[in-house]
Amino acid sequence: MLDIKHVYKTFNKGTPVQKEALIDLNLHLEEGDFVTIIGGNGAGKSTMLNAVAGVFELDKGHVSIDGHDVTKDPEYKRAKYIGRVFQDPLRGTAGDMWIEENLAFALRRGKNRSFRWGISNKEREQFVELLKTLDLGLEDRLDSKVGLLSGGQRQALTLLMATIKKPQLLLLDEHTAALDPKTAKTVLDMTNKVVTENNLTTLMVTHNMNDAIKYGNRLIMMDHGHIIFDISGEEKKNLKVSDLLAKFEEVSGKELSNDRMLFAK
Amino acid sequence: MNIISWLWDIQGGATLGVIWAIMALGLYLTYRVLNYADLTVDGSLTLGGAISAVCVAAGVQPILAILIATVGGMMAGSVTGFLHTKFKIPDLLAGILTQFALYSINLRIMGKANFGLLNEVTLFSQIKDLGIPSKWAGLLIGVVFAVVLIIGVYCFFGTEIGCALRATGNNPHMVKAMGANTKVYIVLGLVVGNGLVAMSGALLAQYQGYADINMGVGTIVIGLAAIMIGEVLFSKKTYFHRLAGVVIGSVVYRIIIAFVLRISLTADTVIKITADDMKLITAIIVVIALVVPGLKDAALAKTSAKEGE
Numbered sequence: 017m018l019d020i021k022h023v024y025k026t027f028n029k030g031t032p033v034q035k036e037a038l039i040d041l042n043l044h045l046e047e048g049d050f051v052t053i054i055g056g057n058g059a060g061k062s063t064m065l066n067a068v069a070g071v072f073e074l075d076k077g078h079v080s081i082d083g084h085d086v087t088k089d090p091e092y093k094r095a096k097y098i099g100r101v102f103q104d105p106l107r108g109t110a111g112d113m114w115i116e117e118n119l120a121f122a123l124r125r126g127k128n129r130s131f132r133w134g135i136s137n138k139e140r141e142q143f144v145e146l147l148k149t150l151d152l153g154l155e156d157r158l159d160s161k162v163g164l165l166s167g168g169q170r171q172a173l174t175l176l177m178a179t180i181k182k183p184q185l186l187l188l189d190e191h192t193a194a195l196d197p198k199t200a201k202t203v204l205d206m207t208n209k210v211v212t213e214n215n216l217t218t219l220m221v222t223h224n225m226n227d228a229i230k231y232g233n234r235l236i237m238m239d240h241g242h243i244i245f246d247i248s249g250e251e252k253k254n255l256k257v258s259d260l261l262a263k264f265e266e267v268s269g270k271e272l273s274n275d276r277m278l279f280a281k
Numbered sequence: 282m283n284i285i286s287w288l289w290d291i292q293g294g295a296t297l298g299v300i301w302a303i304m305a306l307g308l309y310l311t312y313r314v315l316n317y318a319d320l321t322v323d324g325s326l327t328l329g330g331a332i333s334a335v336c337v338a339a340g341v342q343p344i345l346a347i348l349i350a351t352v353g354g355m356m357a358g359s360v361t362g363f364l365h366t367k368f369k370i371p372d373l374l375a376g377i378l379t380q381f382a383l384y385s386i387n388l389r390i391m392g393k394a395n396f397g398l399l400n401e402v403t404l405f406s407q408i409k410d411l412g413i414p415s416k417w418a419g420l421l422i423g424v425v426f427a428v429v430l431i432i433g434v435y436c437f438f439g440t441e442i443g444c445a446l447r448a449t450g451n452n453p454h455m456v457k458a459m460g461a462n463t464k465v466y467i468v469l470g471l472v473v474g475n476g477l478v479a480m481s482g483a484l485l486a487q488y489q490g491y492a493d494i495n496m497g498v499g500t501i502v503i504g505l506a507a508i509m510i511g512e513v514l515f516s517k518k519t520y521f522h523r524l525a526g527v528v529i530g531s532v533v534y535r536i537i538i539a540f541v542l543r544i545s546l547t548a549d550t551v552i553k554i555t556a557d558d559m560k561l562i563t564a565i566i567v568v569i570a571l572v573v574p575g576l577k578d579a580a581l582a583k584t585s586a587k588e589g590e
Contacts, residue, residue: 069458095460108458110451113444121444126460134444177459 017217018045018185023067023077025241037063039241041077045185048215052228054260055238061221062103064238065187068219070094082184096126099178099216101171101191108174111163115154115173118162119143122177146176150206168199172206179210186211188220204231225257239268290539292420298532299423300484301503305511305531306430306524307354307477308504313523314438315470316450320376320501321361322478324383325354327497329479331390334398334492343404347483354479355472357383362468387494394494396486403487419488426484430477431524437473438520446470499560506563507531509570538562 025038037060045051053061066072068079070091078087081097102108109118120135120143140158147155150172154165162170171191178186188207192200208231211218222228228235234248235255244267247255304326311319329350336346357379364375388394408418437443448456449466456463478500486492511530516522538559545554554562 090462091457092460092462095458098458100458102454107452107454110448110455112451113448117444117448121448121455122459124441124459129441129445129461131440131442134439134441 017047017049017082018043018068018219019078019080020044020064020068021078021080023064023079024075025063025067025072026075037241038067041067041242043236043243045217045219047217049234050211050216050218050232051220051234051236052232053219053221053236053238054223054225054228059238060241061238062189063241065189065219065221068094068185069098069100069187097184098187099125099181099183099185100187101174101178101189103190103193105167105170105174105194108177109162109170112161114159115147115162115165116140116143116158118173118177119146119180122180125181125183146180150176166199168195168203171195171199171203175203175207175210179214179216182214182216184217186216186218188218190221190223193223207231225260229255229257229260237264237267239264244268287540287543289416290543291536292416294536294539295532296419296423296488298507298535299420299427299528300488301481301535302423302427302507302528302531303430303484304478304481304500305504305507305527306427306434307474307481308501309508309524309527310434310477311470311474312505313508314447314450315467315474317365317372317467317470318376318501319358319361319471319474320373321357321379321383321471321475322376322504323497323500324380324387325357325475325478325497326482326485326500327387327492327494328357328383328390329354329482330486330492330496331387331396331482331494332479333483334396334486335390337398337401337403337487338396343402343407343487347404347480347487350483351476351480354482355476357479358471358473358475359468361475362471365471366464366467384494391492391494395491396493397491398487399490401490403490404484405488422484422488426480427528431521431528434524435521442466442469499563502560502563502567503534506534506566506570509567510534513570534563534566537566 020041020043023038023041027035027037035058041060041064043064053064055061067074068081070086070089070093074087078085080086081094084097086094086097100108110121113121116135120139123139143158144155147158152169152172154169154173162173165173171194175191191207192203195203204227207220210216218232220232229252233252234246235252236243236247237245237260245263304322308319308322311317311322332350332353333346336349337343341349360382361375361379364370364378365372370378404422405415405418408422409415413421438447445456445461446466446469449461449463449470453463456466482492482497485496507530508527509530510533511523511526511528514533515526515529517526541554541559541562542556
């Protein structure tokens, strides 16, 4: 479904702040894989997701989605295969536009946009049904501005927008990190439900090791721009946080410790 | 003081207001909807006036002349859009460059700095010939154009493309993630916006009976004044309210200007305010409109902070 082959990316090349973000990164995903990604700050987790989404051009390497080589495609062209939820709740929605306008916009992901009306009545009915499943009372607020919603509501809406037109690949970039713990859990459960029900191929970056173990069928750990640990199936189910910490020390020769990870028990 | 002359001031202000409102609608599209400070407008308004005047003098049907002028404005907008999206020139600079270049182009089109339309057939003379008093012909034409364009722009905003354009101004990241090319919509917004600005200039040239190389000076500030007065006076509930607010704002702005001139004409002040002072007064209006909402928010924050203590 997804193939990342020998991908290299260096930011600010030739300057004092040069950063080798991805070094010979390789990853293959089967259809329906739900992969959680952990790693320290600057390990390249978000950079990998952005490389897949086409936010920047690669220095070397190839990315293909569902058999299509998208290496040269700009971000907006790849979007027809990809649904995305970002860490910043403000990023995934248009705050000055209504809930129904955002959903209608998402429903047309990857399609040619024309002078037809932006929303049909039939779609409105569909939106009401979908919003009911979120159980946040948004189904009565189709014509509310998204900017009036809370961070959690906005992130739930973004998740719905990312999956309203079934994507070949779902990219979740620490999408619960900006939420309070209770809301984060709600959004995560919602995520798990939509991913498993639709059998979506998913990459989810998280800083919470418990979540990384609990969700998905495969876990990868990143450090210094490549994957240092890749585990799936039964083995992954039986993982413990202490195993992950030990594994990280073993492979990278340093402690996996940053404040966020230690506090996120 | 003569009440009749005041009423005529209102009528004259309203006429100029609705004609300039078309420009303000165009600016609203770029400045507010697309979130792009487009300085092309000073040049594209003059471009519209120049094309319209030259065409009318050459015997082209006045309404057709306005349409040709509109297309000219759209081309000017596409140049700015191209400079910005293709060559990554910052938005302000891209607009200034096009505007600067347009000065020469406008002079080339007119062949001189002031192009008069004495005794030519214009849209306004045609309406007069239908038996409508000349004082009302301008207002009638302006209102018809403004109403049609409000409805047109409102419907455009409701289309898939219109939604994408609004979303581009609001959150370009989201637009790209949803598979739409923001560059296309930036160019489209500038094309439509400058088309409207040029249409306004085209009407203005036919209304006042001449095009002038300096007729567009300060267009962006006048447009901002109209937009901001409209936002103060009108609700922002729907886009229909907002667009109508822009037109009302433009009319109110012109009436304010007319009254200021009237007062200075009749009152016995030391310094006589003339039409030349209007740019200063307009700038002050815009500054007030920009600062007051901020002060209001600050005052609200202060009171709520006190309540929180």
